[in-house]
Amino acid sequence: MESASKIGPKLIAYYGRVSTALQEDENTIENQRMELKKMADDRYGADGYVVVREYKDEGWSGDILARPHLDQLRQDAKTGMWDAVLIYDPDRLARRYSYQEIVLDELKEAEKEVHFKTRSAPKDPMEKILFGVHGLFAEYERAKIAERFRLGKLRKARDKHIITSIAPYGYTLVKRRGKPSDPDFVETHLIINPVEARVVRMLFEWVGDGKLTIRKVIKRLQEMNIKPRKNSNGVWGTTTLSTMLKRETYIGQAYFGASIAIVPQKPWKKDVRYRKVKKTSRKMKPKGEWLPIPTPSILEGEEGKALFARVQTQLKENYETSQRNKKNAYLLAERMRCVCGCSRTGEGPQHGKYLYYRCSNRVKSFPLPATCKEKGINSRIADKHVWSKLVELMGSKEHIELQIQRWMKQQKVKCGATGVGVDALKHEIVALKKQEQRYHVAYGGGAIELAQLTELTAPLKEKIAELERQAANEQAASRVQHDSSILQPGEVECLNTEVVEALHGLSFEQKRDIMLDVVDEIVGVPGRLQVSGYVPVSVVSPIQRDFLFPSSTNIYVELKTSDRDRRPTQRREIDAF
Incomplete structure (x- = not known):
């Protein structure tokens, strides 16, 4: 058993x-905690340590490094919140050996101890090689x-x-019971509901x-008070019904392997840091690769198959003749x-005589009343003003220089910079750590009790952590100010804005391509638009700009410093019911 530190408990x-819901249900993460407690008792003695914090990533795969509590552990290691971390097994840290090395190297640089229940952390090159082999086996086991x-x-x-885990609408799923060798064994199958x-x-x-x-079908279902299985409002969705009416399961033919999971090329939520599942999109495979599986037929016999064929024809006809498919010029x-x-x-009343951008809440709420009461925005006016202001921005060196200065000022605010020097902050951090050390020495000498030690050091730890965050913010703000990849005010004269003259003579399709590439989002109501997007300036980072229309419509354009990769994605709804 290791002895406790001379200045107090460890x-x-x-x-x-744990990576699955089943493991969560079986409390395997609690089992890990119990084993770690026994390990701490054996290593430090029952009174020789204090558990400062417990980090639990429940339902997270070891193949993903960006996990909320693992990130918090890595951050806390830099602040000095604790001296050692106990982990049941290296594969709990990560399934990939490269990920294990990244985290362990960070903890080593922070001078933190790492102890595993199932094996010891590597101390020399030979042990590191053996540890690497173990990590490769963990990766192999996952595969x-x-x-x-x-x-x-x-x-x-x-x-x-x-x-399947969920039966299509119209069926009930009978789950597997027993083992194949049992006389009463039942394999998973569907029965008609x-x-x-x-x-x-x-x-x-x-x-x-x-x-x-489809919309008339939804209205009739609402009138008959027939509700879907899952919907908070009790209303059928157009996508749900469209998918349902194309499902061959109802004529006795289901399929396996119709699609594969892929990482979305254009995710709906772009700024989500933590994702439990990376492959959230689907890509269809050629139908020749699908594996057919017979199912009970709800539409029976040849008559049912003929009805199914008529529905497919009608769905295609409905799509081709829908008035909503008429394409107008919506920039x-x-x-x-x-x-x-x-x-x-876009919506064009009177065969396109008037064009508006209308809120789609009325469509999503159908057949219930719309919850949004905002009026439509005249598309011709909005298109004209947004395009003219975008051209003005891209062709004005004065605007660009003004907004570079404004953007750099805002970056200091976003970084949380306070204006206090990094050296002054570090000096204060050192002073506080010395004070904390004195309390530990007093505890080690018996001058104060453990409860008093905790009470005295807790506010110091919080203050140190806050000062370290401030120091990091100051350093980030300093990097922004001195980043050579960002256009500086004195470099504006080097920009070539003559190409902007060509923007005035573009076709609608060319304008549309530029708009999709430059503008990210426009949020607004009649009379005011807030536009967020990116204006490329040569090969440097974008800039940020505000402007107001001289008329009654206000537009705000935010141009952010980040790269973009926009490609179309392929999606397919899975288990809509």
Whole structure:
């Protein structure tokens, strides 16, 4: 057993991780904690340590390094909150050996001890090699588990067994019971739900024979008080019904392996730091690679298949003849949003005589009343003003220089810079740490009790952490001011703005391409627009600018310093019911 530090008990932390909901239910993270407590008792003695903090990443894969509590652990290691961290096994830290090395190197640089329950941390080159081999085995084990699951699903699909966790609307899922060797073994399968099956038949008849549109079907379902399985408002969605009416399961044919999971090229939520699942998008595979699986038919026989075919024809016809598919010249389409959070879509009353950007809340709420009461924005006026101001910005060196200065000033505010020098902050941090050290010496000499030590050092630790954050902010602000990749005010004269003259003679399609590339989002109501986007200035970072229309419409343009990669994504709704 290691002896406690001469100045007091050892300040330690626990870190635990589980990757699946099943592990969470089985309390395996709590089991890890119990083992770590026993390890701490054996190493330091029951009274020789204090657990400062416990870090628990529940439901996070070891293949992902960006985890909330792991990031917090790495940050706290730099502030000196604790002296050692206890972890059950290296694969709880990460499944990839390279990720393990990154974290362990950071903790070593911060002079923090790392102890594992199942094995000791490496102390020399030979142990480091063995530790690396262990990490590679953890990575191999993860790949082996994933491959085992894939092959198991593939085998079940080839044996014509359904593979799903949620039954399509119209069916009930009977889950697997027992083992294949048991006399009463039951494999996972679908059975028809009589109540929902009646609704499915009605839907196909309404569209295939009654030639109703999807929105008319929704309205009729609402009038009959027929609710979907999952919806907070009890209203059917157009996408849900469209997917449902194209599902071949209802004529006795389901499929496995129709699509594969991919990392989204254009995620809906761009600034989300922590993602438990990276591959949240789907890519369709050629139909020849799909594995057919027979299912009970709700639309039975040849008559049912004929009805299914009529529905597919009617859906295609509805799409081709829909008035909403008429394309008008909306320059700001796909970028315009309402203050309520919904997108604004183009709408042209009287066959396009008047064009507006209207809030789509009324569409999402249908058939219920819209909750957003904001009026439409005249698209011709909005398109004209946004484009003219964008051209003005890109062609004015005076505006660019003014906004560079403004942007750099705002970056200091965003970084949290206070104007206090980094050296002064570091000097104060050193003084506080010396004071904290004196309290520990007093505790080690028996002058104060543990409760008094905790009470005296707690505010010091908070103050030290706050000063270290301020110092980091000051350093970040200093880097922004001296970053050579950012355009400086004195370099504006070197810009070539003659090319901006060509923007006045562009076609609508050319303007549209530029708008999609430059503008990120436009949020507004009649009379005011707030525009966020990026204006490329040569090869340097974008700048930021505010301007107001001379008329009654106000526009705010924010041009952020970040790179963009915009490519179309392929998505497919999975398990809509």
